[in-house]
Amino acid sequence: MTFTELNIDEDMVQALADHGILEPFPIQEQTIPLALSGQDIIGQAKTGTGKTFGFGLPLIQRLGLTPEPGVQALVVVPTRELAVQVTEDLQIATAHRATTVVSIYGGKAYEGQIEQLKAGAQIVVGTPGRLLDLVGQRLLSLQGVREMVLDEADKMLDLGFLSDIEKLFAQTPAVRHTMLFSATMPGPIVALARRFMTKPIHIRATDPDEGLMQANIRHLVYRAHNMDKDEVIGRILQAEGRGKTVIFTRTKRAAARLVEELTDRGFNAAAVHGDLNQEQRERAMAAFKAGKKDILIATDVAARGIDVLDVTHVINHTIPEDDKAYLHRVGRTGRAGKTGIAVTFVDWDDLHKWALINRALEFGRPEPTETYSSSPHLYTDLDIPAGSKGRLRATPTVNPDGTPRERPGSRGSDSGRDGGRGGRDGGGRDGGRGGSRDGGRSGGSGDRSGGGERSGGDRDRSRSRSTSTASATASADATATIGSEQPNTAGGHDAPHADGQTRPRSRNRRRRSGGDRPTATS
Template identity: 85%
Template sequence: MTFADLSIDNDMVEALASKGIIDPFPIQEQTIPLGLSGQDIIGQAKTGTGKTLGFGLPIIQRIGLNPEPGVKVLVVVPTRELCVQVAEDLELATSNRSTSVVAIYGGKAYEGQVEQLKAGAQIVVGTPGRLLDLSQQRLLDLSHVSEIVLDEADKMLDLGFLSDIEKLFTKVPAVRHTMLFSATMPGPIVALARRFMTRPIHIRANNPDEGLTQANIKHVVYRAHSLDKDEVVARILQAEGRGKTVIFTRTKRAAAKLVEELNDRGFNAAAVHGDLNQDQRERAMAAFKAGKKDVLIATDVAARGIDVNDVTHVINHTVPDDHDTYLHRAGRTGRAGKTGIAVTFVDWDDLHKWALINRALEMNQPEPVETYSSSPHLFSDLDIPAGSKGRLKATPIKDAAPRTSSRGEGRGDGRGPATGSSDGASRTRRRTRGGSGAASVASETVSATGDATSTSTTDAEAKVAAGTHDGQGHQHHDGNSAPRRRRRRGGRGQGAGTAAPSA
């Protein structure tokens, strides 16, 4: 079956074929005919199975080949990354017709988005917060919306957007065509569908014999030590046939630290997390999709918006909090029917979390294998060449600055080097042994290099010790006797060292 067999207009069929999209996925085969007829739909399928075109093609075709200016379609998504991704998919489908698509999300300036709305964009893809903001400012008119779609509705529930969704429903006409798509369907989402949808049909495009996880993804679980994880990751990144890789971390700080570590080891890594502004996040995503960066480190905020078909590996640097998060993380690989590998690290403290995920997903891996960067099974499990190390390039060693003695050159007092004269002449250094002035005094002749060349005790030095100078000492050079030491007598009013005048 092709998209033409599903009654999709020829211009959209050609647009998709230009990108190699020819055969529809099961969720698309089941939802497109019902969506074209105007039936309210609850679509449930695993991530990466083509839900976007499952609702996108019907809503584009239902508003006509040349729709009038103004918002006719509203697609609500939970994250900025997913907003950009869905808008790109819809732009591809509408590339051969006059329909205009605009992405409305936070972190970007209002002006460009408002200009596109004023220009008459018919399809709006947006996040709840920015949509409500523009609607309250009367810059976004939702009174003529005939098609509304909630994509990844369960994530909106997790992010606390349920009240915002209810407000948006009050701003669109009561008579409309509504579709809701998600990989999982918790109770509050089903209750929301019952409130705002008219006799919806619940479609599950899952193989009952396949289980909750995708069969085309190999799941590997290791119990790893936190201090060894970066080394293990670096070796996994050298596996045979590895393509683009997504690494999920629990915190923004961990993502920032890991991207710096991997870049230092020689890998091309980029990061997407909440501490980056929207432009930085978009540049990182664009570099990853274009292949300039082949490793993307992300927090869960980006898990729903990474739709890249050639991701071969997903690495959970920390175990996810629940099985739904695990499914969405692992679903970044094995997309569009391709195969993939999902590797999960479980810390000793997180074994209870993994036990719950393993039980919910029926993965039959209750005890993760204790694994280190040198474990032989790590190399055999993931096709890592033997002898691979955790670094692609050697860490550059900075040249150490020459040491300068505090007594050496450059002390700034104009006295020259303390280690001797510039012409290599030697100097004489005296020291008193035993602490007694009358004791023998050793004289060392020390070269400019600091080596002692001779040590001797002479009669002349003995005279010096007795209080006479013959010109060979290092303190007096005139050959005269040393002056007698004067004693201070009298009060402070008299000069120091002078005798009182006689009567």
């Protein structure tokens, strides 16, 4: 079966071929003929089954080669990431026709989205909140919508968007062509379909996550020590034939730490998690899809909508909460008939979770394999070249700007980077933040004016008590006049002694005495 045999217009067939998409998936074979005829459809399918082109190609074709300006088709999705993904797929299909697709979602400036709407975009892909926002401001009209799609409806239900979806339906004409796609069909979704759809036909796509998972995915389950896990992952990432890799972490903090660690080890890694703004997440996803980054580290929430066909490995840095989450994660690989490898690390405290997953998915592996970075089975299981270590190159000692490079997790052990700079912002006013007291809270009490000009011993905070007597005497003679004319100040000038001379204050003495200011002796 080909797209031409499914009666898809030749310009779209060619546009798909330009991206190596030559044969339709089963969900597309079932959906396209019905959708082209204007039949309302309920499609039960998950991300990765090819449903986007299943509803997208008929939607585009029904608008015509040169549709009039204005919104005529609406695709509603639960997340920003999925909105971007669907938009990109539809833009592939419309490459050779005068149809414009625009993404509408929160976390991004209104201006660009509004400009595209005013320019006459015909297809809108958006999240419920931002769509209703623009409708409320009368910046988006849905009165001309002829084609409407709800994608991943069950996720929108989980996220509390059901009432928003009903409001969007109310903004569209009563007569329209409607398609709804959902991985599961909970009661509220069924009720929604009955209320807003006309005699829909139910299509169930082959689920890639059913049963024990696809036969083309290998599952490896290890119990590794936390102190050794980064090294193990570093070696896995050097496996023969490894392509794009997705690593799942349980928390945002773990994702941020791991991307820094792997980058430090010489790998090309990016991260998507909740602490990043939308632009940063989009940039990371774009780099991953384009191959500029071949490792994507993600939390479960941020990973929604990730749909990249050439992922060869999935690594669960920490075990998922249950079997459904496990299937969702490992389903990022082994797509479109390709092979994939899923590696799961189980911590001691999570053995009970693995027992439940193992039982639910009938793996027959009650105990994860105890694994170290030097374990021979690690190399054979994943086809890692002998002698590989978890680092691609030596760690740089300096950053590109010339500043010393800090190892991940080393904060708090060294004095502050700006300590004692003696210039801008009070000579490293932040010196020692998160480090030891030796960094100096004021970084050597630098001049707040930023000039960094200091007198006597204050300018050199590292001068030790072992300075020769001759040097000390010379310094005292050179500053005797200054010491007699200038009073001691909070700015850090040398304190005058009883004999009228000013002697340089030893920073080491201050540190050993707990930072108390020495007083003049009689």
